[in-house]
Amino acid sequence: MARRPTDPRDAAEAAFKPKTPTAPPAPKPAAIPGAREQVTLRLDQDVLLYFQDDGAGWQDRINAALRDYVQTHGGFGGGDRSIPVDQLSGANDDGAG
Template sequence: MKTTRRTGSTFERAEAAFKAATTKPVEPAAVPRATTVPEGKEMVSIRLDNAVLAHFQEDGPGWQDRINAALRKAAGLDGE
């Protein structure tokens, strides 16, 4: 008895269905943002005198922003 090999059409349909169900969808391309570079922040480690840190922490939360503002002013960046 001769065995015939199937053409695979059923197999191909099953494989296509499996791939469609398991393949990650392609994410749409990112929308271009404004041409100006947004200002970002970067986490750094810095050593400060205890008195300097206490001065900025006196007023409670937001002390990191106050230190950043003071550094921007000292660097001449507060007008940007």
């Protein structure tokens, strides 16, 4: 068993000594298939107001709009239409590709 350092400087250095890095844990799959996941999303204010104008359920309406977009643009197993990260820009938003 290691002895506790008696010198305060040695104790501080031991407390802040870098630890061996570990690999980040693998992401966990959803516990319930089809379950929703809470995320933080930044939207333009006018877009948010559009969905909130009809009152409660605005998050469900945003989800439905996104789901419709993905389905009509070949998502959910309809082929690989992904854009490499280094090519992402506002120009990709029109769906042309």
